[in-house]
Amino acid sequence: xxxxxxxxxxxxxxxxxxxxxxxxxxxxxxxxxxxxxxxxxxxxxxxxxxxxxxxxxxxxxxxxxxxxxxxxxxxxxxxxxxxxxxxxxxxxxxxxxxxxxxxxxxxxxxxxxxxxxxxxxxxxxxxxxxxxxxxxxxxxxxxxxxxxxxxxxxxxxxxxxxxxxxxxxxxxxxxxxxxxxxxxxx
Numbered sequence: 165x166x167x168x169x170x171x172x173x174x175x176x177x178x179x180x181x182x183x184x185x186x187x188x189x190x191x192x193x194x195x196x197x198x199x200x201x202x203x204x205x206x207x208x209x210x211x212x213x214x215x216x217x218x219x220x221x222x223x224x225x226x227x228x229x230x231x232x233x234x235x236x237x238x239x240x241x242x243x244x245x246x247x248x249x250x251x252x253x254x255x256x257x258x259x260x261x262x263x264x265x266x267x268x269x270x271x272x273x274x275x276x277x278x279x280x281x282x283x284x285x286x287x288x289x290x291x292x293x294x295x296x297x298x299x300x301x302x303x304x305x306x307x308x309x310x311x312x313x314x315x316x317x318x319x320x321x322x323x324x325x326x327x328x329x330x331x332x333x334x335x336x337x338x339x340x341x342x343x344x345x346x347x348x349x350x
Contacts, residue, residue: 172197173205180211185243185254185311187214190334231289238284239277240312247287248325251314253277262306269304274339278329281314282343285327290348294324298341308333320344 167175172195179194180186188206192199206213231247240255255261261273275298283291304310312331319325324344331339 167195169205173209176202176205177209177211180206185214185309187309231287231291233280233283233291237280239273239280240310242281242284243311245284247285248316249285250316251281251285253281253284253312255310255312257304257306257308257310259306267306269306269308269310271300274300274304274310274331275341277310277312278314278331278339278341279343281312282327282329282341282345285314285316286325286345286347288347290346291325292346293343294346295344296341298339300339302333302336302338304333304338310338312339317342 176191176195179191188199188202191202195202203213205211238253240253242251242253244250244252255273255277257269257273261269263270275296278298279293279296282293310331310333312329314327314329317326317328325347327343327345329339329341329343330337
């Protein structure tokens, strides 16, 4: 069923507000229009492209800084951070992240994204991974966008901070991990 341009633009604005990291390609599929139509709608509504929305969220949603490692050592783009609570990063899987034969992402890139996020969320100058329990739940392919979400779950009886990281492509979980983090102030 075809909807009017005005209704499509209203729904487009709502969709982007609720899921700011949605791509133009995903929006085009959702509204059954061309990518160019989505881009024109965004321009008319003064909605920036994905990369600019990411920068905006990263700049204005959090003011805390990563303490345990330089921010440029976080694998993927850090999107959200609340130290000792939660963090989010995004990694677009490119040619250098995949096996050349089948275009499937090498697991160490997904692990590195999750592990660096677990380190970044720790409110300490020193945070090291003491142990991890990980599971890959589906293959990730070139061109897909992986959003990793870290949550601090608490402390172990040995004083390690437990961080759970779940990584998603769209709404589908592709990786999950528990990271047991050593920190110097424990």
